[in-house]
Amino acid sequence: NAGVMQNPRHLVRRRGQEARLRCSPMKGHSHVYWYRQLPEEGLKFMVYLQKENIIDESGMPKERFSAEFPKEGPSILRIQQVVRGDSAAYFCASSSSRESYEQYFGPGTRLTVT
Amino acid sequence: QKEVEQDPGPLSVPEGAIVSLNCTYSNSAFQYFMWYRQYSRKGPELLMYTYSSGNKEDGRFTAQVDKSSKYISLFIRDSQPSDSATYLCAMSGGGSYIPTFGRGTSLIVHP
Numbered sequence: 433n434a435g436v437m438q439n440p441r442h443l444v445r446r447r448g449q450e451a452r453l454r455c456s457p458m459k460g461h462s463h464v465y466w467y468r469q470l471p472e473e474g475l476k477f478m479v480y481l482q483k484e485n486i487i488d489e490s491g492m493p494k495e496r497f498s499a500e501f502p503k504e505g506p507s508i509l510r511i512q513q514v515v516r517g518d519s520a521a522y523f524c525a526s527s528s529s530r531e532s533y534e535q536y537f538g539p540g541t542r543l544t545v546t
Numbered sequence: 547q548k549e550v551e552q553d554p555g556p557l558s559v560p561e562g563a564i565v566s567l568n569c570t571y572s573n574s575a576f577q578y579f580m581w582y583r584q585y586s587r588k589g590p591e592l593l594m595y596t597y598s599s600g601n602k603e604d605g606r607f608t609a610q611v612d613k614s615s616k617y618i619s620l621f622i623r624d625s626q627p628s629d630s631a632t633y634l635c636a637m638s639g640g641g642s643y644i645p646t647f648g649r650g651t652s653l654i655v656h657p
């Protein structure tokens with residue numbers, strides 16, 4: 433299966449801990465997008481990355497959140513010192529080019545902060 | 547006013563009905579319009595896209611864009627219980643390819 437992979441699928445963290453979410457894009461895709469989905473809300477864009485570059489982080493909270501997409505390995509969304517409000521489903525999507533409207537989504541990571 | 551408005555539903559219809567799902571938007575720069583289907587606890591799946599105004603048909607699905615009214619629709623013919631899901635509209639344009647999503651409409655097709 434060459435689809436977008438995300439792990440873990442479920443993650444439970446206590447307040448103040450760190451959460452690391454991983455995303456491997458579809459084979460041949462080098463553009464990765466992270467979204468957050470809260471109950472009763474739609475998908476909210478967080479950050480857009482290409483290999484080794486952050487292209488657009490306009491949707492990323494200014495503090496505690498960071499993202500990377502190294503030359504080798506998956507893209508990682510990192511949330512430091514998690515709070516209860518960070519509980520959500522986090523989706524990663526990938527595309528083949530910057531101009532592509534076709535984004536393919538992974539199954540998501542459901543983060544629960546206790 | 548949100549950039550993209552979508553009634554969350556739920557919309558409940560009998561099997562075989564024609565379903566109409568809609569979104570309105572405020573940004574006239576949007577040119578690319580997409581519909582995603584999301585099953586419970588899964589990631590969104592791209593169903594259809596259209597560029598600018600007009601209709602596009604794919605099997606039982608028809609996407610329609612009316613840019614003058616800033617209104618888009620997705621029609622599902624002969625709806626099936628397997629169509630039960632949340633349908634998200636999304637759109638982009640004005641120099642950005644990052645889509646703005648509606649909050650999704652929950653559709654329930656009962657046998």
